[in-house]
Amino acid sequence: MVNWTKEQEAAIYTAGKDILVAAAAGSGKTAVLVERIIQKLTNQEQPVDIDELLVVTFSNAAAQEMSSRVGAALEKALSENPSSMHLKKQLSLLQKASISTLHSFCLDIVRQHAYMLDIDPGFRILDNIEADLLKQEVMDDLLEDWYGGEGVNQESFFAVVDRFSSDRNDMDVVELVDALYVFSIQNPWPDQWLDRLTDVYKVPQNWQETDLPWLDSVKDMIAEELDGLEQEINLAMETAKEPDGPYLYMDALEQDKQMVEQAKQLTAWDDLQTFFPLANLQGYPVKKCRNATKIKRKK
Ligand SMILES: Nc1ncnc2c1ncn2[C@@H]1O[C@H](COP(=O)(O)OP(=O)(O)OP(=O)(O)O)[C@@H](O)[C@H]1O
Ligand SMILES: [Mg+2]
Structure with missing residues (x-):
């Protein structure tokens, strides 16, 4: 029986609201999360099944660790309560429980609903090299269009190139566009986020410092x-x-x-x-x- 600290107990039993647990390496975050899951599964009043929970991690290794630690905790609980059908059921459900990386969870969702998204259900994820090449291609096409184009926005484009590129080449602009892209897609609504960026540069008349x-x-x-x-x-x-x-x-x-x-x-x-x-x-x-x-x- 582990003697949980006060903070660990709060992290295990707090219910009905979102919680964020941040603690030092090796201080028991995974242990707490595993216990939180076990407590939900063995809750007398409202026992849940493990395949009703969504547990996501960032790495495959963490997902595997999570799954095997939940498995071990279930085995232990079962050895203390060998007649529990509910616990036996949890062990058998463990394999199909949603304990995975965030990416593979999202991939499953997209695959299941491919028909709604109007994409080929046989799609696959690009590897990093393919993705980089594709991005490079899009960037080249984009710049070519802009350099060759005409119109009101052309002036703005050249102003950006003048301001942000070195004398020798426009690599700095390419990197800037790439950085903006990468940063924007970390946001839930990238387009809105990008649009809002220019707002801060609008200086109102009779502006105040604030x-x-x-x-x-x-x-x-x-x-x-x-x-x-x-x-x-x-x-x-x-x-x-x-x-x-x-x-x-x-x-x-x-x-x-x-x-x-x-x-x-x-x-x-x-x-x-x-x-x-x-x-x-x-x-x-x-x-x-x-x-x-x-x-x-x-x-
Ligand atoms: N209150 C406690 N009493 C005794 N042992 C504990 C306690 N809390 C955690 N541990 C043990 O400390 C060890 C490290 O815990 P755990 O792996 O959960 O840490 P972590 O914060 O997830 O680490 P990492 O940052 O590496 O992911 C485990 O063996 C766990 O059982
Ligand atoms: Mg951990």
Whole structure:
């Protein structure tokens, strides 16, 4: 008899709502899930049959592990209660229970309902290489159409190519389109998700900072840059202070540091926008420090 922890018990017995269990590797997630299944099968008031449950995993190995652990738990329960017809039935149903990967479950559904989807019931899943080749082909055709086409959207297409490709080729655009595709199909409604992407770039008249959700990300990036700059200035100051250091740079470094500190105080977008075009890093004195020359020569 396992002594389940309080959290494990909650994960086993909580019913009537969705639950999400996240726990460290090897901490007993599968054990808890197996026990949750066993408890449902052996529930006195509402015993269920194993083929009424849907258990999906990500890998084949996990599905096999799940199935064999449920089998072992059923055997154990049966050895404690050898006359239970219900348990015997569960063991015999185990083979046709839906304990599989998410993919093979979906494949079964599609195959069973192929007639509704108007596809050949003898379809098969492309392997990764075939799928990549097909995707490549579609991408080539698509780009060829766009490069050769004419129309209102053509301008936009070339703007995208100009902005996102390198001088040499358009591989970056291909990768961008591919990344957008891959990301979009992780969403339940990929087309809507793609359509919505442009909404965030629509800047309303008399906009408020809160209207533009991406401003926060830009501000975070600026803050990160400023932190990095400050660290470098601090490092440079340490070096300048060393006995052999380029002490003449100290004034300029002090001023740069002040500038960075000032910038870090700013939070409103308007303030940031006014500040940066006017803010300059100091020029460092051309007149060589006596010691700096020495350092150079040492290298
Ligand atoms: N409360 C407990 N008391 C004693 N043993 C436990 C307890 N909870 C889990 N175990 C044991 O710990 C071991 C690891 O459990 P399990 O395989 O379920 O972990 P997991 O979280 O699924 O691991 P992984 O991250 O590798 O999938 C198993 O032998 C299981 O029986
Ligand atoms: Mg596990």
